[in-house]
Amino acid sequence: MNPLVLLMGSFFLMIALKIPVAFALGLSSLLTIQYLDLSLFSIVNQMYASIDSFPLLAVPFFLLLGNLMNEGGVTDRLVKLSDALIGHIRGGLGHVNVLVSMLFAGLSGSAAADTAGIGAMLIPAMKKAGYDMPYTVAVTAASSTLGVIIPPSIMMVVYGAVGQVSIGALFLSGFIPGILIGLSQMAYTYYLAIKRGYPANPRKSLKEMVQATQKAIPPLILPLIILGGITSGLFTATEAAAVAVVYGLVLMMLVYRSLPLRQVPVIFAEAVVGYSLAMFAVACAGIMGWLIAYLNAPKLIAGYIMGITQSPLGIFLLIVVFLLIVGTFLSPITAIIIFLPIIQGLGNAAGIHPIHLGITVVLTLSIGMITPPYGICLLIASQIGEIPAPRAFIATLPMIGLALGIILVGILIPDLFLFLPKLLLPNLMK
Amino acid sequence: MFLTCMSRLNDYIEKVFLGLGVVLLSTFIVAVFLQVIARNYLHLPLMWTDEVAVISFIWSVFLGSAVAVRRKRHYTVELFPPNWIRTNALLNVGSDVACFLLMYVMVHYGWSFTWMGFSRFSTALGIPKAYFFFSIPVSGLAMILFGIEVLQKDLRSVGKAFRGERA
Numbered sequence: 001m002n003p004l005v006l007l008m009g010s011f012f013l014m015i016a017l018k019i020p021v022a023f024a025l026g027l028s029s030l031l032t033i034q035y036l037d038l039s040l041f042s043i044v045n046q047m048y049a050s051i052d053s054f055p056l057l058a059v060p061f062f063l064l065l066g067n068l069m070n071e072g073g074v075t076d077r078l079v080k081l082s083d084a085l086i087g088h089i090r091g092g093l094g095h096v097n098v099l100v101s102m103l104f105a106g107l108s109g110s111a112a113a114d115t116a117g118i119g120a121m122l123i124p125a126m127k128k129a130g131y132d133m134p135y136t137v138a139v140t141a142a143s144s145t146l147g148v149i150i151p152p153s154i155m156m157v158v159y160g161a162v163g164q165v166s167i168g169a170l171f172l173s174g175f176i177p178g179i180l181i182g183l184s185q186m187a188y189t190y191y192l193a194i195k196r197g198y199p200a201n202p203r204k205s206l207k208e209m210v211q212a213t214q215k216a217i218p219p220l221i222l223p224l225i226i227l228g229g230i231t232s233g234l235f236t237a238t239e240a241a242a243v244a245v246v247y248g249l250v251l252m253m254l255v256y257r258s259l260p261l262r263q264v265p266v267i268f269a270e271a272v273v274g275y276s277l278a279m280f281a282v283a284c285a286g287i288m289g290w291l292i293a294y295l296n297a298p299k300l301i302a303g304y305i306m307g308i309t310q311s312p313l314g315i316f317l318l319i320v321v322f323l324l325i326v327g328t329f330l331s332p333i334t335a336i337i338i339f340l341p342i343i344q345g346l347g348n349a350a351g352i353h354p355i356h357l358g359i360t361v362v363l364t365l366s367i368g369m370i371t372p373p374y375g376i377c378l379l380i381a382s383q384i385g386e387i388p389a390p391r392a393f394i395a396t397l398p399m400i401g402l403a404l405g406i407i408l409v410g411i412l413i414p415d416l417f418l419f420l421p422k423l424l425l426p427n428l429m430k
Numbered sequence: 431m432f433l434t435c436m437s438r439l440n441d442y443i444e445k446v447f448l449g450l451g452v453v454l455l456s457t458f459i460v461a462v463f464l465q466v467i468a469r470n471y472l473h474l475p476l477m478w479t480d481e482v483a484v485i486s487f488i489w490s491v492f493l494g495s496a497v498a499v500r501r502k503r504h505y506t507v508e509l510f511p512p513n514w515i516r517t518n519a520l521l522n523v524g525s526d527v528a529c530f531l532l533m534y535v536m537v538h539y540g541w542s543f544t545w546m547g548f549s550r551f552s553t554a555l556g557i558p559k560a561y562f563f564f565s566i567p568v569s570g571l572a573m574i575l576f577g578i579e580v581l582q583k584d585l586r587s588v589g590k591a592f593r594g595e596r597a
Contacts, residue, residue, distance in 0.1 A: 044540045237465050
């Protein structure tokens with residue numbers, strides 16, 4: 001049997017049989033390593049090597065940051081600010097939901113923290129105001145994927161660390177698509193609001209707007225620290241993340257006093273288990289990634305596909321379709337580690353800019369966070385809204401369509417996403 | 431009797447692992463923060479912070495992923511509907527058993543890996559890499575202990591599922 005078929009086949013069989021994905025990655029690699037008569041030593045070796053990486057440390061930091069924002073009442077401040085700014089438009093709470101996600105995305109690198117924090121506040125509020133539940137859950141889930149698109153982003157950290165691409169440049173390339181996707185969701189909300197008669201919140205006075213803005217300024221300095229630090233070369237993405245965590249802790253414990261000291265170990269312990277799940281999957285996916293490279297799959301597959309089409313557009317479309325399918329049952333980070341060598345091999349062969357490829361992969365996989373069976377954001381939001389995930393999924397379809405449209409425009413016009421990193425990090429973009 | 435002892439032991443391990451995890455996470459936050467301050471403001475590049483941060487990170491990941499086994503937090507794909515109680519109960523048991531294989535490899539080969547690590551030294555701190563590698567067999571061993579407890583619970587639910595449907 002072709003070892004590559006054995007590897008992939010046994011992996012898919014195992015996850016279908018309810019073996020946890022991380023273990024299935026390790027076990028299918030174990031099987032293939034035995035079949036090839038290689039040393040099982042490689043398993044522990046590769047496991048270790050995949051997480052022995054300084055850039056990956058940004059993952060726990062950005063995850064922790066999101067949890068801290070939720071626990072320390074920052075999400076609340078952002079909701080009030082968004083409400084003061086755009087709550088009076090028709091479908092007010094829907095717009096607020098999207099805008100808060102965009103702001104929160106600048107503070108947190110994880111989409112799930114976004115769904116949990118914002119969902120817990122806005123889903124009950126929207127229910128009370130008479131919004132229908134499928135839309136409410138859908139907009140909460142879909143807008144929270146901006147958490148991994150608008151910088152900082154855990155997904156981009158992993159992509160950059162594994163794929164040897166500048167994390168700073170990836171961060172900057174996420175800005176424009178993040179804002180476009182957010183705006184498209186607001187436009188869709190407006191359309192539904194007119195059609196279904198969603199309410200608007202009363203317009204706030206200028207004084208209230210100024211007050212809400214003042215209260216939100218301290219946390220909103222964080223994105224400036226992170227991006228300013230990285231683009232000016234003062235610190236790396238990981239260092240920026242650590243500075244952001246310290247800033248967040250000081251802000252919440254000493255300035256706002258919204259986070260009592262005894263609460264900190266509890267949040268930390270929860271964060272350790274949370275990022276360990278992702279990082280253990282990274283460790284196990286690393287074994288499989290190593291095997292895929294050992295079996296020379298990136299070259300084989302690139303050669304095979306280049307025989308069918310050589311146009312960058314064709315390659316891009318293939319990658320997008322493939323990742324949409326894979327994203328329905330794999331977490332984005334796992335998918336990146338397993339398939340990145342193959343995707344980058346294809347990208348190189350087709351002459352695609354590495355950052356252009358990176359942002360397209362991240363955007364496509366972010367859709368996987370709202371597609372069942374494994375769409376973590378959709379699952380969290382539908383739990384909060386107490387409706388079945390498939391019903392919410394149907395309501396997200398128009399928003400997925402809009403996001404796909406934006407991805408397609410970005411593929412056709414590379415500079416739309418790339419001009420920001422080209423402008424601010426010219427050395428890295430050559 | 432054996433199982434109550436087991437679950438008491440596991441409670442203890444979980445508590446220790448989480449406590450260590452909190453300390454390790456705090457350590458690497460401080461280490462990376464120090465690195466930034468030292469380089470940019472004191473103009474004193476620190477070499478050791480990088481390694482201290484990575485070793486704390488790696489240990490916390492392996493300790494945390496062991497705890498996640500006990501809490502059944504490792505993500506699985508739910509292909510079968512939740513009301514197929516018997517199928518799901520049987521698959522849970524099968525999956526628990528299969529996972530032991532990888533845990534065993536982590537313990538056995540992780541242990542030899544650690545021994546090998548005594549002759550490899552880290553660049554900045556100059557300490558044996560064994561101190562880094564040891565996290566893998568430790569995690570594997572705890573996973574096995576936690577796994578036995580989870581398996582026992584899942585076996586019990588298989589019994590319940592089959593009796594429950596007959597009654």
